[in-house]
Amino acid sequence: MADDWREALALSSPTEERNPRTAEIDRLPADELVRLVLAEDRGVVAAVEAAADALAALVDHAVEALTAGRRIHYVGSGTSGRLGVLDAAELLPTYGVGEESVVAHLAGGPGAMLHAVEGAEDDDAAGYRLGGAFAAGDVVVGLAASGRTPYVGGALRAGRDRGAVTALVSTNPSAPLAAEVDVAVLLDTGPEVITGSTRMRSATAQKIALNAFSTALMVRMGRTYSNVMIEVQATNAKLRARAVRMLVQVTGQGPERCAEVLADADGEIRTALVALLAGRDVVRAREALRDTPADPARVADPGGVRSAVAALAGDGSDTASPA
Structure with missing residues (x-):
């Protein structure tokens, strides 16, 4: 009007x-x-x-x-x-x-x-x-x-x-x-x-x-681990480099190793992170994550990464401690 x-x-x-x-x-x-x-x-x-x-x-x-x-x-x-x-x-x-x-x-x-x-x-x-x-x-x-x-x-x-x-x-x-x-x-x-x-x-x-x-x-909602993004869609060289850098920062392992595991995980940062922290291959890491999916009700671990690493630690091999 x-x-x-x-x-x-x-x-x-x-x-x-x-x-x-x-x-x-x-x-x-x-x-x-x-x-x-x-x-x-x-x-x-x-x-x-x-x-x-x-x-x-x-x-x-x-x-x-x-x-x-x-x-x-x-x-x-x-x-x-x-x-x-x-x-x-x-x-x-x-x-x-x-x-x-x-x-x-x-x-x-x-x-x-x-x-x-x-x-x-x-x-x-x-x-x-x-x-x-x-x-x-x-x-x-x-x-x-x-x-x-x-x-x-x-x-x-x-x-x-x-x-x-x-x-x-x-x-x-x-x-x-x-x-x-x-x-x-x-x-x-x-x-x-x-x-x-x-x-x-x-x-x-x-x-x-x-x-x-x-x-x-x-x-x-569990889309991060600590203060890093674990669901980044690495669609260009900058984002792929960022994904590798974040894995290096969190795990303390070298960039070549992190890039290799990330490639084995088909670019899934969450899976690569569990594999690197637990010292396991990506198949085992992916299986562990299926049992600990992201859940906001999980106290202090909504993303499930810590729980997956802890589960993999029980098979007798050396593991890194998650932050």
């Missing part, structure tokens, strides 16, 4: 206020301007840290969902939605997790990644139609700087109607949608350097929050 702007104008959100510290920004030379922008970003991490408990609660819900074979859905528009797409897309090459587990929905569709789609974020009905992709036990995470985006609100309503857990990540502490979700991650980033430009402090905070959420989720 032509007067839709009136409702948006009435929204109370710190991100829409003028920042008194940057009121003279257009009078500054480049060096001072850059320092001012960076100084304003210093408070972003603290804003996310203040929401750590809510993020942890969201991780627990997400672990429960993925363990039950359900999915995580990011829903957003504009910059917030693009950050959801980015986070979901990076999980496949990093942790071997694709849209079967985490999927992003962007208002306006894929084309909105590069160009604004007029009216897409205001389409509550389009958000609600996403419910066809939701199931009971899924987790629907709405991403909205303002905390009121109709497209996100429609999707969250659809999620509730279908028995999904719902969450909101917003940089508006007074987000209207917060009262309607199971978990509200509210990041108080304050006014932007450039008034209303939520691609700045607000977006940085949302990116940090999503990094923390998805990283903690992948660790809990």
Whole structure:
């Protein structure tokens, strides 16, 4: 409607206020301007840290969902939605997790990644139609700087109607949608350097929050061993070298040996790691891992690597001690 702007104008959100510290920004030379922008970003991490408990609660819900074979859905528009797409897309090459587990929905569709789609974020009905992709036990995470985006609100309503857990990540502490979700991650980033430009402090905070959420989720789901990735898809020379380097770092064995075992394991870092740590061939390592699959309920060893190495250690041969 032509007067839709009136409702948006009435929204109370710190991100829409003028920042008194940057009121003279257009009078500054480049060096001072850059320092001012960076100084304003210093408070972003603290804003996310203040929401750590809510993020942890969201991780627990997400672990429960993925363990039950359900999915995580990011829903957003504009910059917030693009950050959801980015986070979901990076999980496949990093942790071997694709849209079967985490999927992003962007208002306006894929084309909105590069160009604004007029009216897409205001389409509550389009958000609600996403419910066809939701199931009971899924987790629907709405991403909205303002905390009121109709497209996100429609999707969250659809999620509730279908028995999904719902969450909101917003940089508006007074987000209207917060009262309607199971978990509200509210990041108080304050006014932007450039008034209303939520691609700045607000977006940085949302990116940090999503990094923390998805990283903690992948660790809990057993996609790492210690602090190294064991599900990297080594699709190019850089990633193959990274896989070998990680094996060297964890096992203390030479790069040639690690590369040899990784090749024998058909590029499966998890299998190669168990073989190297236990001093066994990849066939035995793969068999041991079948008996100790990734399981977030396994205390201190969600990935199952330590348990597999320990099981192989009982056959009388020398083994290395897992970290």
